[in-house]
Amino acid sequence: EDQPVPVRGMAGALREVGIAIIGSGFAGLGMAITLRRRGETDFVLLERADDVGGTWRDNTYPGAACDVQSNLYSFSFAQNPDWGRSYSEQPEIHAYLQATADRFDVRRHCVFGADVTAARWDDAAQRWLVSTTAGEFRARVLVSAAGALADPIYPDIPSLDTFAGTVMHSARWDHSHDLTGEQVAVIGTGASAIQVVPAIQPIVASIAVYQRTPAWVVPRTDHPVQPWTRRLYRLVPGLQNAIRGFLYLFREFLVIGMAKNRRFLRPVGKLAKAHLHRQVRDPKLRRALTPDYTIGCKRILISNDYFPAVAAPNAELVTAGIAEVRPHSIVTTDGVERPTDTVVLATGFHVTDLPIAEKIRGRNGRSLAQVWEDGMVSNRSATVAGFPNMFLLVGPNVGVGHTSMVYMIESQVAYVDDALKTMDAEGLAVLETTPEAQESWRSLIAEKSKGTVWLAGGCASWYLDQHGHNTTLWPDFTFRFRTLTRTLDRENYVGIPAGTERP
C-alpha cells in the first residue's frame, strides 16, 4: 500500500513529475483516480485551495444544492449508498468528493495551496514548466481540470466599490457575516440566486431580488432517501448504477427538445408556467417573473421555494436596472433608492473567458487565451493545436444543461487516459493535435448547434461567446460525445518519439 510519493525534489526546488493535473474537483479527482486505478503514481494534483472538491468546495452559500439527482451525480465507479436526499446538498457532495479522494488514496498526490500562476511549454526540453504559489513543477503532461464554474464574475455595477456594507459573491460566501435582520440585495436570478434567495429570505428584514432576466423554473421532486432504500442499495450491487442509467436516459430526452426539435420543449414550458401560476397569486409579480424567451435557452431551474420566497411580504422583485450604488443603498434607473446592508452577487462565473487560459502558454509562446481570442476551439474538447501534451477537462463544448456533468467528465477522462496510454505504448515524448482536426471539431459543433434553443431561443446566456457561438455546450446526445471520444483519434495527432526532436 505504501507507494512512493511521486513528487520528487525539495520544497522550493523544481520538482519533476510525469503528469501535472490542475484542480481537484470532479474532473481532477476523476483523472487522478483513473491513473491510480491502473497503477500510475507519477502525477500531482495542483490545488489552489486547501482541500479537494472544486466548485462543490467553494460554493457554500445557504441553500447550495445540486439540481441533478444524487445517483446520477456520482462517479459510476464510486456510487454512494448513503446519499441522504434524492438531490444532494452541497455539504454532502463535498463530503462525497473528500471520501472518494480518500478511498482511492489520491490525497497523497495533492499539493494544496498551489495556485497555478503560469504554465509554459518548453519545446527543447519537451516539458511543461508549471509555476505555482507552492513551487515550480516540470511535467511531461499537463491536464487542466481547473473548472468552468471556478472563477466568480464580479460585475461592473456603477459605483459598487463605494458601497459601505458587505459585498459577497455567492461562490465566496462569508459565513462569519450574519444576515439576520439585515436589508439584503441579491443580484442575479440564475441557478445560484434561486437557491440562496429562499434560504435567506426567512431571516432577513428585507430582501430585494434584482432581476435582469427572469428564469424558467420547474418543480423540484426532491425527497429524503429512506433507510430501507439505502439498505437495498447495499444489498443489491449495481442497483444505483441501474437507477443512474434510467435517470440518464430520461434526461437525455430533454436534449431532443433543446437541440433537435423545440416542439418537445412545449410541455416543459407549460409545466413551468403552471408552477409559477400555482405559486404566485399576484398577476403583476407573475408577469414580471415570466420569461419572454423559449424554455431551455438558459439553464432550466428547479425549485419549489424560489417563487414563494420572492412573493413573501419582506421580499421585492426589482426589475429596473441598477443606476448607482451608494454607501448604504442601491438606486435603480426608475429613481427608487433602496436602503441596503449587504449585497449578494449571484452573478455567475467566467466560463467563456477562463482565467486559466491566460496562464497556459503553448509551443510558440502564445497563451490559450490569445489562441481563443475569437472563441474557444479544440479537438474533441480536449486538446488544442500548438499545446503539446496538454489536455483539457471540462474545456470547450463539454457543458451540459440537462444532465450530469459527471457523465461528460468520465467520458473525457477515458479519452485523456487513452491518449496517455498511447503515448506510452508508442514511446512518444510529444503528442499534439492538428489544426485540421480542430477545425473539423469546430464545424461539427457549429453544425450540431444550428437551430438549437441555445442559439435560437431568444435569450443571452453564458453558453454563447461574444460572437454568439456555442463554445461551451455539447450540442447533442451525451452518448454521442462518449462514442466520439471513446478512444484517441490517433490520426488527428502528430507524435514525436522520445529521443527525437521536432522535425
Ligand code: N01
Ligand atoms: O450564474 P448565472 P449562477 N447586473 O451566470 C445576473 C451551475 N449551478 O451562479 O440572465 C444584473 O447562471 C444574470 O442576469 P442575465 C449551473 O450550471 C448549478 O446562477 O445575464 N444582473 C443572471 O441572472 C449554472 O448555470 C447549480 O440577464 C446580472 C445571474 O446574474 C451555473 O452554475 C447551482 C449582472 C447569473 O446567473 C451558473 O449559475 C448553482 C449585472 N451586471 C449553479 N451580471 C445547481 O446544480 C450578471 N447578472 C442547482
